[in-house]
Amino acid sequence: MFRKMSLALAATLIMAGAACADPIEGSWKTQSGETATIGGGGSFSITLKTGKYAGKTIGSLKAAGDNKYAGSITDPANDKTYSGKATLSGTTLKMSGCVLGGLICKSQTWHKL
Template sequence: MFRKMSVAVAATMMLAGAAHADPIEGNWKTEAGSTAAIASCGGSFCITLKDGKHAGKKIGTFNADGDSAYSGKITDPANDKTYTGKASLAGSSLKMKGCVLGGLICKTQNWSKL
């Protein structure tokens, strides 16, 4: 009886954890064609490239700012420069924005959920 109850409790906890996943979490196709994985890490969301020339490289850390809005740092994997970043989620599209000089110069990319 104890074993059955333990299995039921474990299954319930796994389902509850999955239900609370943030919508930004998962795999995203970047404009360059690489796959970027976004996962929870230490109270933030870490972005790691999964394939391509820079596979395995961590390129960003974001915090949730509210519904579908995120902010943090994003790194260009080609030159290792880090920028102030913002992300906004709309359905299966993630708008990524990196800026310098207090937001005077920005570059935007749109990623799609895989």
């Protein structure tokens, strides 16, 4: 009896841990059609999985509250790193990279796969 209850408790805890994953984690379709994966805990790493720069880590974000994230974004074409931010809305992630204190920004919209 004790063993069955222990197994049931362990299964519940494992499922609860999976359900607590941050919604930003997972695979995303970038605006240019590649696939990127966001994963981690506390600090989220962004890695391209398909395309010309597959395997390259292109950013790091931390939760800033209210489905917003802040950190750095790297352009894989020229390896320049910018101040980055992201806003999650359902299955859409709006990513931005800025220079000059946010004076000049470029943004993309990604969709969850």
